[in-house]
Amino acid sequence: MKKFKISYLWLLMLLPLMGACSKEDIVFDVELPRFELRPGYQLLEVIVPQRTMPTDKIYIVGEFNGGKDVAVGDPRWELEKAHDTDAKWGIYLNPEDFLEGKTLADGYTFYSVEQGEERSLDNQPVAHTESPALGQRTNVIVYRWADYFKEPENPGEIDHDGYAIYVVDNSGYEQLSLYAWGDAEVFGGWPGIQPTGETTIDGVKYKYFDTGEANEGLNINLIFNNNNNGSQLGDYNVTLDQDYYLELTADGVVPYDPSSNIPHDGYTLYVSDQSGWEELYLYMWGDVNDLNGAWPGMSPTGTQVINGVTYTYFDFGKDNCDKGLTEHLILNNGNGKQVDDVVVFALDRDVYVELTATSAKEIDPSDYSPGATEPEKPVSYNLYIENNTGWNEFHVYAYGDKEAFGGWPGATASSTKTIDGVEYLVFPVEGAGEVENLIFTDNAGIQYDALQITLDKDYYIRANPESAELINK
Known part of the structure; x- marks a missing residue:
């Protein structure tokens, strides 16, 4: 099997998706056992975020041990790092040490002395309930520490000159340049500079521009352009007192949230909605009728921007995956308008479609622009x-x-x-x-x-x- 060198945290974010619907169990290296079992102890093996330092002190806290104010500093509740990887930490728990009547099932979380409380991918508090039997182990995943959401994650290996501007480039430009005006032309005359380099952080590819340490604190207007070949995006104002994460589209510049990788429940239908309908629903029938809801079906799970395109998406649910159910998908507005059999399949993959008021067709998200469909050939x-x-x-x-x-x-x-x-x-x-x-x-x-x-x-x-x-x- 070919191995790719990518962020293990990115792999962990895919686990709920790949594991839920795969026909074969996939085991990543970070999931493998790293600690020996001990009779009479519950073993938690904890997969931590990539930016966790090996010198950090991490504690488990919950109702069973009195919470953070009591547990932090007590060696009974401190995790130890695996000797052969920085990604896995472990802790042996003796239920005899628990407060009377409390168990792990009452909920617990993890606390990093250096980076704060554990957070979910959408920056919410986390409460685990996994509780292995005595003499057994279980894997627990920590996706983020609180500090992650205070400022964008540092790529670590790159020595930047001053603050950096990270760009997800969906502009369509063959060449990209950045000009700045305001307190100073910090990138020189028009059309400015081309990217300092490229980097990948948590699976997202960025072009980045170093702004220069000497320019710290200046207020400038950024103009992204196609290297003086006749096209440019509107001004975007920044003050050089932090790193910036931006996304470029054909229409302009918008902020980009580096933590916007969205976990999904099973496989997903992504809809580029060009229908003009006020409401959108997904109904499914086939081997199981009314799957995920009676007519008009389920409401959208959410929206997600992919390659500059905003999709309305519907998660099929991991419990419906890998059952071999042949389902017909009907998109409708819940009020008399519908497009039948958008796709008919076994809920065994992600599907991307463009929806109009009268039809829908599958699209390739890597090479798609809304409305850029070929005109219908005359009969x-x-x-x-x-x-x-x-x-x-x-x-x-x-x-x-x-x-x-x-x-x-x-x-x-x-x-x-x-x-x-x-x-x-x-x-x-x-x-x-x-x-x-x-x-x-x-x-x-x-x-x-x-x-x-x-x-x-x-x-x-x-x-x-x-x-x-x-x-x-």
Whole structure:
């Protein structure tokens, strides 16, 4: 198996998604046991955030041991780091030390002396309830410490010159430059500087611009441009007293939250909603009808920006994954409008679709812009004419809803085709239900009204010297 060098925390964020719906159990290195079992003790092996320092002091706190004010500083509640990795810490708990009547099931969390309380991915307090049996172990994941949300995570290995501006670049520019004006032209004259470098933090790729230590405290306006090739984004004002995380789109500059990687419950339907509907619901039927709710179905789980596009998403639920259920997905507005069978599948993958008021189609999120769909090709039909007129030339003119073959005297055949031994002149024509009156002419004084047709199918016509007739095919 090929191994990739990526952030182990990024892998941990994928665990609830991959593990919930995979047909084979996937075990990452950080999940492997690092501590020996002890009879009479409960063993918690704790996977900590990447920025946790090996010199940190980490404590478990909860109702069972009196909480943070009592537990912090007591060696009974202090975790120890695994000897062969900084990612795994462990603690042996003796239930005899617990306050009377309390267990781990009453809830507990972890506290870092250096970085504060444990936090969820959306910066909420955490309460674990995992409680292994005596002589057994369980893995527990700490996603964030409180300090993570005070300032963006430091990539660590890069020695920046002053504060840095990190950019998720969805501008579409082939080249990216940054000019600044205000207290000073800190990046020189127009069009400014190109990125200092690129880096990946927690799985997110950034281009970054170092602002220079000498420029600390200056107030400037940033102008991202395509390196003086005719395009630029609107001004974005900053004061150089911190690092900045920004996202560039074709329309402008917006702040970017580096902690916006959203955990999902099972696989997910992502909808680029171009329908114009005021409400959006997802109904599912098939092997299980009313899956995730009776009509009109479930409301959106949330919204998420991916590659500069805002998607409304619906989590299918990990309990519905990997059951082989064939489900039909219907997107609707709960008030009479719907698009049936957006996709029919076994809830075994993420799905991205673009929804309009009348249709939906799967899209590739890595190469997608809302509304940038190919225009529908016009519907084309053929007139097949068996020419028995004997004329030197044969033209077809049409009038009615439109001049389907152009102005007088119309068109000559684009080709010939032999069908069942009969040679036909072929006249292609675009149609969408228009009614047309055909005139056949030799363009030398002979003409007659032939037939009235509706452009919704191919026609086979026999042209005689003075009249025409349909041929049934």
